[in-house]
Amino acid sequence: MIIDTNEVRSQYLARLLTLAGLRAIITSTSYQAFDRFLKEHFIPRLILLGQQEETTSPIFTRLLRRLNYELQRDVPVMPLSSIYLPDGLLLSAEDTISNTMHxxxxxxxxxxxxxxQFLPSAQIPLKTAEHTMVLESLPKLGFKPRVAHSKRSFSSHLRLELKAARQVxxxxxxxxxxxxxxxAQFCKEEQWPPEIDxxxxxxxxxxxxxRAVMFSAPLQPLQQAYRWAGQVEADTLQKAIFLFLMQQIPKVIGADRTMRTLLTILANEVDSRRGEKLTEWKRLDNGSFMCVFYSNIFAYSVMGAEHPLCMPWQYSxxxxxxxVKQEKQWEIREVECSAQTHTGHCVFLISPRKG
Incomplete structure (x- = not known):
């Protein structure tokens, strides 16, 4: 739990904790913190305190007493007065340091x-996995790992994602x-980014x-992320594939050629939103395909995940x-996620179904 009137610091800290796999509760006063505790019944493991004078307020004293009574233990308090965050990122693309990984x-x-030091059980490895497909085996197949240079995406894309999140x-x-x-800057719709490319x-x-979407359904976070993706891609991707279908109806094409075309459509759509080429796919000798999302926006700066997280791409x-009625021909799954490997890149395997 964070109690801090410094909104910039508290928002940066919220990002850092979220990306490190923790669930932050952001408040600006002891009163607000107490109110949220009573209403939401969460269990704070640590209080990050922005202003030392809060410790002398009666409401803060009451909050600590209530927490100690409810939890039957002391909740540690860590002051934020000496903390400076340049941003809230834990893992990022820095092409002047590395042009292949985050x-x-x-x-x-x-x-x-x-x-x-207060939450030893929350520790995650702050390093890149030693052996990864995207940096070791895939380059041998002709893949060229890269990181984002501009580190910016379409304003219209985030607006679509916010609109979809609002629905779930x-x-x-x-x-x-x-x-x-x-x-917090996107709580009000009038503060959303404009619908421009x-x-x-x-x-x-x-x-x-x-992560906000996943937190809204703590019992089924990945399923909630999948539902969220459905609200977005059902609009943008269908348009591109509809054009493909209209072009190909007069022709008889096989599953392999269909997959090549679909991956080209997807890569072009994703790369246009990013403003640079950050999607790469190749066909393997066994008839399968590999598709890589470099500097993946849905796992960007996320570390320490227990499972692959890229439900938006899975939905796509x-x-x-x-x-294109190809569900019986192909099986698609994420085989490497940056949220676990910390490379910045996520890999999907597309395999022909047997039988």
Whole structure:
């Protein structure tokens, strides 16, 4: 739980904690913190306190007493007065340091280590996995790992994602969840980015928004992310594939050629939103395909995940197969996720179904 009147710092810290796999509760006063605790019944493991004078307020004293009584243990308090965050990122594309994988932020990782002194069970490895497909085996197949240079995506894309999130996140949770993940600036629709195809949006906004969606359904977070993706891609991807279908109806094409065309459509659509070529696919000798999303926006800066997280891409693939009636021909799954390997890149395997 964060109690801090410094909104910039609290939002950066919310992002850092969220991307490191923690669930932050963001408040500005002890009264607000107490109120949320009574209403939401969460269990705070640590209080990050922005203003030392809060410790002398009666409401803060009452909050600590109530927490100690409810939890039957003391909740540690960590002051934020000496903490400075340049941003809220843990892992990012820094092409001046590495042009093949993402880099861990030294100052922000130090802050995490200070927090882990109070929460040792929350520690995650702050390093890239030693052996990864995207950096070792795939280059042997002709793939060329790369990182984002502009680190910006279409404004219109984030607006679509926010609109879709608004449909799956309960209305009474919208403001608190967006604030808790560090996206408080988008609580009000009039503050959403304009619906224009200009690359102005940092990639981590997408991964933070996905975490807000997942937090809205804690018992089924991945399924909730999948539903969210359905609200977005059902509109944008169907248009592109519909054009493909209209062009190909007079022809008889096989499953292999269909998949090549679908992957080309998907890559072009994704790359246009990013303003640079960050999607790569290849056909393997066994008839399967590999597709890589470099500097993946849905896992951008996320670390320490237990499972692959890229439900938006999974939905895109599933939708493509349904639209062209190829579900029985192909099986698609994420085989490597940056949220686990910390490379910045995510890999999907597309295999012909047997039988």
């Amino acid at each position: 880099c861990i932020s030294p100052p922000n990782s130090l802050i995490l280590r200070r927090i882990w 996140i309960p209305a009474d949770q919208w403001n608190t969840l967006l604030t808790d993940v560090g996206l 200009q690359c102005t949006i940092p990639p981590h906004y997408f991964s933070l928004l996905m 693939f599933d939708l493509m197969l349904r639209l």
